[in-house]
Amino acid sequence: MSYHWNWGILLSPVSTGEPTTYLGWLMSGFWVTIVVSLSAWVIALIVGSFFGVLRTLPNRTLAAIGTVYVAIFRNIPLIVQFFTWYLVIPELLPVSLGNWFKQLPPTAQFFSSSILCLGLFTAARVCEQVRSGINALPKGQRAAGLALGLTQWQTYRYVLLPVAYRIIVPPITSEFLNIFKNSAVASTIGLLELSAQARQLVDYTAQAYESFIAVTVAYMVINLVVMQLMRMLEHRTRLPGYIGGK
Template sequence: MSYHWNWGILLSPVSTGEPTTYLGWLFSGLWVTITVSLSAWVIALIVGSLFGVLRTVPNKWASGIGTVYVAIFRNIPLIVQFFIWYLVIPELLPVSMGNWFKQLPPSAQFFSSSIICLGLFTSARVCEQVRSGINALPRGQRAAGLAMGFTQWQTYRYVLLPVAYRIIVPPLTSEFLNIFKNSAVASTIGLLDLSAQARQLVDYTSQTYESFIAVTVAYMLINLVVMQLMRWVEARTRLPGYIGGK
């Protein structure tokens, strides 16, 4: 193999004149990836829970809205959704809002579009997990909540959701991991995340293997941290008699 390995290139000053190293570029991209992914996960969890509940309420119109939402966001490829949020949605907004978005710095446009797109795309998947968790509960739990005088909302809030969330921690872990990996697609609209910085490093140094091995290790470390965190959450929240319970 004629490839010339040079791990020291990561500690070399960047050729653009910035006061940083190529490793600094990767750390900058890592920070963007983590920030975008965690922000999108908050959106995904909130919106996904809302539509997951809608899909289980005894109202065909409400459940129909949830079904349409899931169908739209799950059937359109993620990369297409990124371009829709970045290029199309600003043109469909009221003129004042669209102009405000277009006047933002490019980095802010990339960042906000990525968070919204990734959050809503993942929320459709979280919605299905929440729906499955609620439907896995015995019907008697809903009836018991209503018999105690709870409203429909209170029954979900105090009876169904606290148990459903505990059941779906394992599949939510998978979605949490996926959101970090899917964030790499945001580089297609210009976001300088971890994968984009890796490609930039290759463009300036031609050290392909060092760049992408470093990025691979970074994604593996993120996954290990997420898995350990979610295992701790699962151990703390598991219920006897349910999946994962003792």
């Protein structure tokens, strides 16, 4: 193999004159990936839970709204959604709001578009997990909550959702991992996250193997940490008689 390995390139100053190293570029992308993914996950969990509840309500109109949301966001390719949020949505907003967005620094535009797009895309998948978790519960639980005088909202808040969330921890873990991996698509609109920084490193150094091995290790670290945290959460919240319970 004629390839010349040079791991020391990661500690070399970047050729652009910035006061950092190529490893610094990768670390910068690493933290961008973390911030974007966690911010998007907050949106995904809140919005996904809301529409997941809608899809289990007896009101057909509200259930249909949830179904339409899932159909739209799950059936449009993620890369198309990124370009839509970055290029199209600002043109559809009121003029003042659209101009405000366009006048933001480019980095702020990349961040906000990426977080919203990734969050709402993942919310459609979380919605299905929440819906499945609620539907997996015995129907008597809803009836018991209403029989006790609880409102529909209180029945979800105090009876159904606390148990449903415990059931869906394993599939939610998969969606949590996916949001970190899907964040790489944000590089298509200009966000310098982890994979984009890796490509930039290759462009300046031609050391492709070192760059992408380092990025692979970074993603593995993220995945291992997330899996361990979610495993601990599943262990602490499991209920006897349900999936994973003792």
